[in-house]
Amino acid sequence: MPKPIQPKPNNPECERMLHAFHVGVLVMSHDGQPYAVPMHHAYVDGKLYFHCAPSGRKLDAIRANPRVCYVVSRYFGDLQALAEARRCHGHWESVIAFGSARVVDDRDELRDAFMIFGRYFNPAFELSADALDTTSAIIVDIESMTARRELEEGPVEYWSWSPDSGP
Numbered sequence: 001m002p003k004p005i006q007p008k009p010n011n012p013e014c015e016r017m018l019h020a021f022h023v024g025v026l027v028m029s030h031d032g033q034p035y036a037v038p039m040h041h042a043y044v045d046g047k048l049y050f051h052c053a054p055s056g057r058k059l060d061a062i063r064a065n066p067r068v069c070y071v072v073s074r075y076f077g078d079l080q081a082l083a084e085a086r087r088c089h090g091h092w093e094s095v096i097a098f099g100s101a102r103v104v105d106d107r108d109e110l111r112d113a114f115m116i117f118g119r120y121f122n123p124a125f126e127l128s129a130d131a132l133d134t135t136s137a138i139i140v141d142i143e144s145m146t147a148r149r150e151l152e153e154g155p156v157e158y159w160s161w162s163p164d165s166g167p
Helices: 011-020 057-066 077-083 107-122
Strands: 021-029 033-040 042-044 047-051 067-075 092-103 138-150 157-161
Touching: 011 067, 011 138, 011 157, 021 057, 033 047, 033 057, 042 107, 047 107, 057 092, 057 138, 067 138, 077 138, 107 138
Parallel strands: none
Antiparallel strands: 021 033, 021 067, 042 047, 047 138, 067 092, 092 138, 138 157
């Protein structure tokens, strides 16, 4: 039996992927059932920032159970060649961030969260006059991450990060 591959502690590689990919899936639990929503994110100072509607299922889920994970992945090979080869392995990488989410209820913190999110994508971002009345924000404090990269030419690489594993 092959020996399991031990992930290398590496927060910079996990963070590189979070900065490189801007869309992922926020995974929650709602009424004992899994619930996953594709979202845009901003990753700043160990936190994930999201904007969303001011009410809805994801906010209800987070308020009931703040434990979440967020998954981002990217395939950077030739999809046509992969399909023609009838293979499941190719060039891709992904990261899963685990943490605690919270809905931003304080108006000043909401303004700050919107500015962080907006300026992540556009340094000239300006907050619209009605944004705080028509939108909400979610912040996830990341507690650990795992990442994986697969290239057909080489071995699969794994990374993990938690505060205990170091940088």
